[in-house]
Amino acid sequence: xxxxxxxxxxxxxxxxxxxxxxxxxxxxxxxxxxxxxxxxxxxxxxxxxxxxxxxxxxxxxxxxxxxxxxxxxxxxxxxxxxxxxxxxxxxxxxxxxxxxxxxxxxxxxxxxxxxxxxxxxxxxxxxxxxxxxxxxxxxxxxxxxxxxxxxxxxxxxxxxxxxxxxxxxxxxxxxxxxxxxxxxxxxxxxxxxxxxxxxxxxxxxxxxxxxxxxxxxxxxxxxxxxxxxxxxxxxxxxxxxxxxxxxxxxxxxxxxxxxxxxxxxxxxxxxxxxxxxxxxxxxxxxxxxxxxxxxxxxxxx
Numbered sequence: 001x002x003x004x005x006x007x008x009x010x011x012x013x014x015x016x017x018x019x020x021x022x023x024x025x026x027x028x029x030x031x032x033x034x035x036x037x038x039x040x041x042x043x044x045x046x047x048x049x050x051x052x053x054x055x056x057x058x059x060x061x062x063x064x065x066x067x068x069x070x071x072x073x074x075x076x077x078x079x080x081x082x083x084x085x086x087x088x089x090x091x092x093x094x095x096x097x098x099x100x101x102x103x104x105x106x107x108x109x110x111x112x113x114x115x116x117x118x119x120x121x122x123x124x125x126x127x128x129x130x131x132x133x134x135x136x137x138x139x140x141x142x143x144x145x146x147x148x149x150x151x152x153x154x155x156x157x158x159x160x161x162x163x164x165x166x167x168x169x170x171x172x173x174x175x176x177x178x179x180x181x182x183x184x185x186x187x188x189x190x191x192x193x194x195x196x197x198x199x200x201x202x203x204x205x206x207x208x209x210x211x212x213x214x215x216x217x218x219x220x221x222x223x224x225x226x227x228x229x230x231x232x233x234x235x236x237x238x239x240x241x242x243x244x245x246x247x248x249x250x251x252x253x254x255x256x257x258x259x260x261x262x263x264x265x266x267x268x269x270x271x272x273x274x275x276x277x278x279x280x281x282x283x284x285x286x287x288x289x290x291x292x293x294x295x296x297x298x299x300x301x
Contacts, residue, residue, distance in 0.1 A: 019032060039113040041064060041065070041111055045241050072087040083136050083140070123151065139160045143220065166220035170220065196267040196270030223268075231296070234271070234272075242283070243284060249266065278294065
């Protein structure tokens with residue numbers, strides 16, 4: 001595999017980080033694009049309390065995490081460019097941005113911190129890679145939280161695939177900020193024989209890109225699986241905040257369904273135990289390194 005070199009400093013808020021681009025064994029280009037940074041309360045990222053009390057713990061927690069990347073993925077597939085999530089926008093810290101939903105305005109500006117520059121937005125970074133937004137055939141949303149979907153406005157010509165369980169409203173989503181033209185395609189899972197997963201939505205005719213159900217963080221959360229010869233890549237959204245969380249089975253403080261979230265992590269571990277897999281969640285500092293160095297997750301069967 002070939003990869004571009006990028007800065008190893010992923011914790012400088014407001015400083016653009018260059019994309020990491022690799023070529024898989026099958027000649028598919030995969031780009032990691034960082035659309036700024038987010039910081040959350042520490043119990044938002046990892047929570048050891050009683051199920052269902054995570055939000056209360058977040059409100060009470062005075063501690064913040066370090067700045068974490070907001071990752072978006074572009075897959076240059078022979079059948080068309082696939083975008084996994086669309087990232088965030090510079091207005092994300094502005095209460096006025098959420099004027100159409102006062103409850104979201106309070107939560108997003110009180111318990112989350114964002115740092116996104118205009119240059120870090122997804123459409124600008126795609127253009128720097130030679131990809132115009134109109135070149136994107138599919139946009140697949142892992143879920144509808146702001147830091148994953150606020151960049152959607154630039155993709156009116158793409159097919160937008162979302163979970164019907166999450167759309168239009170799920171905990172943390174702000175439907176009044178969706179573009180008026182948004183008319184998404186809903187994921188349709190069919191029985192499929194995949195280790196750890198009983199269902200999948202096949203995206204490409206080659207059947208090498210599919211969506212698998214990974215509920216818990218949101219009720220309709222989904223992840224994208226790219227199978228490349230004997231190796232796989234899982235674009236995991238917020239199924240976990242990082243790989244360590246996947247391995248430990250420890251869930252985040254924000255989980256619509258804690259039981260489902262734990263089962264999702266178990267399902268992903270099962271898949272990774274049987275298939276060498278590079279695991280790529282949205283907010284993990286090590287995501288770029290794992291992609292660049294082709295590091296598969298180690299699971300003991």
